[in-house]
Amino acid sequence: MLYRNYGKTNESVSILGFGCMRLPVLDGNPVKIDEKKALPMLRYAIDAGVNYVDTAYPYHGTGMESGGASEPFVAKALKDGYRARVKLATKLPSWLIKTRSDMDAYLNRQLERLETDHIDFYLVHSLNQDYWPVLKAAGIHEFLDQALSDGRIRYAGFSFHDQLGLFKEIVDDYDWSFCQIQYNYLDENYQAGREGLRYAAEKGLGLAIMEPLRGGHLANLPPAIQTVMEQNAIQRTPVEWALRWVWNHPEVSVALSGMGAMEQVVENVRIAQTATASSFTAPETAVIDRVKQLFKEKTRVPCTACGYCMPCPVGINIPACFALYNDDWMHEGPPATRKSRYQNLTATSALASQCAACGQCESHCPQSLPIREELKQVAALFE
Numbered sequence: 001m002l003y004r005n006y007g008k009t010n011e012s013v014s015i016l017g018f019g020c021m022r023l024p025v026l027d028g029n030p031v032k033i034d035e036k037k038a039l040p041m042l043r044y045a046i047d048a049g050v051n052y053v054d055t056a057y058p059y060h061g062t063g064m065e066s067g068g069a070s071e072p073f074v075a076k077a078l079k080d081g082y083r084a085r086v087k088l089a090t091k092l093p094s095w096l097i098k099t100r101s102d103m104d105a106y107l108n109r110q111l112e113r114l115e116t117d118h119i120d121f122y123l124v125h126s127l128n129q130d131y132w133p134v135l136k137a138a139g140i141h142e143f144l145d146q147a148l149s150d151g152r153i154r155y156a157g158f159s160f161h162d163q164l165g166l167f168k169e170i171v172d173d174y175d176w177s178f179c180q181i182q183y184n185y186l187d188e189n190y191q192a193g194r195e196g197l198r199y200a201a202e203k204g205l206g207l208a209i210m211e212p213l214r215g216g217h218l219a220n221l222p223p224a225i226q227t228v229m230e231q232n233a234i235q236r237t238p239v240e241w242a243l244r245w246v247w248n249h250p251e252v253s254v255a256l257s258g259m260g261a262m263e264q265v266v267e268n269v270r271i272a273q274t275a276t277a278s279s280f281t282a283p284e285t286a287v288i289d290r291v292k293q294l295f296k297e298k299t300r301v302p303c304t305a306c307g308y309c310m311p312c313p314v315g316i317n318i319p320a321c322f323a324l325y326n327d328d329w330m331h332e333g334p335p336a337t338r339k340s341r342y343q344n345l346t347a348t349s350a351l352a353s354q355c356a357a358c359g360q361c362e363s364h365c366p367q368s369l370p371i372r373e374e375l376k377q378v379a380a381l382f383e
């Protein structure tokens with residue numbers, strides 16, 4: 001296992017972190033973690049040298065409002081001496097915070113749920129233009145100072161889902177030790193992106209990367225793109241290409257992978273043993289560039305799923321419609337599959353054809369997408 005310095009924390013972290021948000025579950029129920037499978041997976045990773053375990057208040061829950069099953073599971077899995085062998089990361093549920101006392105209440109509750117007296121890496125979760133002003137007004141700076149000084153947390157950081165400008169503003173707004181951003185070869189210029197990565201690193205922050213496989217998308221490539229990788233002289237799985245691309249960045253300290261099966265843990269641990277920074281050769285870079293180009297050609301609607309267009313007053317799930325549309329186009333699935341996936345989506349949201357053409361969504365879209373026109377195409381394909 002390779003290790004890197006984690007910014008201002010000066011801690012040495014394994015380049016592979018264990019993300020506890022997509023653990024195996026029973027009966028498809030997110031709250032029922034299959035402990036017989038999940039516990040050996042986490043302990044295998046730790047035995048192999050992983051020393052970064054990441055969870056959050058809502059992971060493996062039924063929504064964002066209440067605590068999920070992930071934190072209590074982590075507490076259980078880290079018994080028998082495992083807690084002392086890892087650095088534990090969890091996150092303040094930003095969207096639930098209204099007052100300064102809310103912050104203490106959630107942190108104290110999380111310490112109980114995790115059965116520990118301190119959190120090593122405590123992140124303010126999923127910062128964006130809505131949550132950040134509320135947190136600032138409620139006293140987030142003073143809260144973090146207090147939690148650091150009384151030892152409930154060792155280091156303060158934040159995770160982020162918004163535009164680059166806000167990212168830089170937040171980096172400069174507090175003496176953070178680290179931050180966590182979405183980054184993978186398709187999202188090089190999305191949200192904080194490469195520029196944000198470099199900006200934070202120059203300011204001394206450690207960088208944790210989430211979605212290195214874009215929610216598993218980069219592990220399961222469309223056939224035409226998979227072929228490009230298979231025909232290459234360097235034989236690697238799509239997962240290995242994607243993870244190595246992330247770890248090739250010297251600014252990256254740790255990549256968090258949400259592993260759902262033991263085979264994935266074994267493969268990721270194997271890759272993390274040799275994935276050094278700044279090691280990509282020109283032919284390796286060319287493979288990724290070609291794959292990115294193919295993705296670009298095959299993406300019909302360049303929606304980034306930022307969600308700014310939501311909510312739609314008639315109830316259309318706009319980003320989900322576009323994700324299905326793009327995904328279907330890329331994977332060239334049979335027509336029956338197209339329809340059933342769309343039907344599942346529209347069982348709980350309005351049909352694309354129900355768009356009232358009010359234009360509200362387009363005025364908020366940072367990609368300036370002609371959403372009304374594109375929804376007509378979605379309707380034509382799926383309905």
Ligand code: SF4
Nearest residue numbers: 312355356358359361
């Ligand atoms: S234009 Fe259509 S999709 Fe956009 S907000 Fe209005 S009804 Fe919803």
Ligand code: SF4
Nearest residue numbers: 303304306307309365
């Ligand atoms: S349509 Fe535009 S605003 Fe809506 S999720 Fe996609 S990129 Fe964001």
